[in-house]
Amino acid sequence: QAKADGRNTICLFLPEMQAAVSARSALEGDLRQSLQHDEMLLYYQPVVNEDAHLTGVEALLRWHHPQRGMVSPAEFIPLAEQTGLILPIGQWVLEMACAQLAAWAQQADTRGLSIAVNVSARQFRHPDFVRQVTGALGRSGASPQRLKLEITETLLLSSVEDIVAKLAQLKAVGVGFSLDDFGTGYSSLAYLKRLPLDQLKIDQSFVRDVLTDPNDAAIVRTILALAESLDLQVVAEGVEVAGQLDYLRRHGCKAFQGYLFGRPVPVEELVITPAMRGVRIDAII
Ligand code: C2E
Numbered sequence: 447q448a449k450a451d452g453r454n455t456i457c458l459f460l461p462e463m464q465a466a467v468s469a470r471s472a473l474e475g476d477l478r479q480s481l482q483h484d485e486m487l488l489y490y491q492p493v494v495n496e497d498a499h500l501t502g503v504e505a506l507l508r509w510h511h512p513q514r515g516m517v518s519p520a521e522f523i524p525l526a527e528q529t530g531l532i533l534p535i536g537q538w539v540l541e542m543a544c545a546q547l548a549a550w551a552q553q554a555d556t557r558g559l560s561i562a563v564n565v566s567a568r569q570f571r572h573p574d575f576v577r578q579v580t581g582a583l584g585r586s587g588a589s590p591q592r593l594k595l596e597i598t599e600t601l602l603l604s605s606v607e608d609i610v611a612k613l614a615q616l617k618a619v620g621v622g623f624s625l626d627d628f629g630t631g632y633s634s635l636a637y638l639k640r641l642p643l644d645q646l647k648i649d650q651s652f653v654r655d656v657l658t659d660p661n662d663a664a665i666v667r668t669i670l671a672l673a674e675s676l677d678l679q680v681v682a683e684g685v686e687v688a689g690q691l692d693y694l695r696r697h698g699c700k701a702f703q704g705y706l707f708g709r710p711v712p713v714e715e716l717v718i719t720p721a722m723r724g725v726r727i728d729a730i731i
C-alpha cells in the first residue's frame with residue numbers, strides 16, 4: 447500500500463510537469479516585477495463610427511518581456527488574475543488611460559475621443575474598485591464621460607446586487623460601461639435588463655465568419671436587434687474586411703473596431719485625423 451502511494455507521489459514530479467510549474471512561476475515572478483521594470487505598455491486600437499471616423503480607442507495592454515519579447519495578454523492576463531497581480535496592473539492601466547484622456551483634452555482634434563479600458567472580474571469585485579476608478583479620474587483630471595469600462599460576462603457569476611451597485615455608482619459620475627465579448631459567456635437576458643449598461647461589443651468570433659456562416663450571421667443580427675430594443679449601443683469587434691463592415695452596417699451597426707481601421711498601436715502611431723487609413727466608406731457601400 448505504502449509502495450503504491452509512493453508511486454503515485456512520484457507521478458507528481460514528472461519532469462514535464464515540474465518544467466511547466468517552474469515556467470509558470472518564473473513568468474509569475476517576472477510579471478510581479480513588470481511594472482517596476484517599465485515593461486508594460488498601453489496600445490490603443492481605433493473605434494470608428496459609420497463614417498469611419500475615429501470616435502475613440504480601446505486600451506490594450508502589452509507586456510514587453512526582456513527575454514521573451516512581447517507576451518500576449520491572452521497569456522498573462524489569466525495569470526495576473528490568478529495571482530492577484532491584476533490589481534496593481536489594472537490600476538496602472540486606469541492611471542495611464544486617464545492621463546491620456548487628460549492630455550487629449552488639451553487639443554481640439556482629440557478632445558472628443560473616448561478610451562475604453564478592460565476591467566477583469568477580479569478587479570471589479572475588489573471592494574475598492576469604485577474608488578480606484580474615481581481616484582484615477584480625479585488625479586488625472588480626465589473627464590469621466592470619456593472613460594468607458596469594458597466588463598465581461600464572467601463577472602455575472604457574482605452577486606448581481608454588488609455589480610449593479612458598482613455600475614450605478616460609477617455611472618452616476620459619468621463613466622460608461624460596455625459588455626465585452628458579448629454572446630460568448632453566460633449572461634442571460636434577465637441580467638442584461640438589470641445592468642445599467644451603455645453598450646454591447648459583438649465578439650469577433652461572430653464577426654469573423656459573418657459572410658459565410660449563416661449561424662454567425664443570425665447571431666450578429668440578433669445581437670443588433672436586441673441592442674436596439676434595449677436601447678444599447680453596439681460595437682462590432684474584429685472587422686477585418688469591407689464585406690463584414692458592409693454587412694454590419696446594413697443591419698444597423700454604427701460602431702466598429704478591427705484591423706480594417708487599424709491595429710492596436712502605441713499612442714504616437716495613432717492616426718487621429720482624417721478618416722482612418724484611407725478606408726473610403728463611400729466606395730464600400
Ligand atoms: P478584448 O478586450 O476583446 O480585445 C480585443 C482583442 O481583439 C485584442 O486582442 C485586439 O488586438 C484583437 N483584435 C482587434 N481587432 C482585431 C481584428 O480585426 N482581428 C483579430 N483577429 N483580432 C483583433 P489583444 O490585444 O491580444 O487582447 C486580448 C484580450 O486581453 C482582450 O480582449 C482583453 O480581454 C484582454 N486585455 C487586454 N488588455 C487588457 C487590460 O488592460 N486589462 C484586462 N483586464 N484585460 C485586458
Ligand code: MG
Pocket residue numbers: 504564596626
Ligand atoms: Mg475589450
Ligand code: MG
Pocket residue numbers: 626627647649650683
Ligand atoms: Mg472583446
Ligand code: MG
Pocket residue numbers: 627
Ligand atoms: Mg476578449
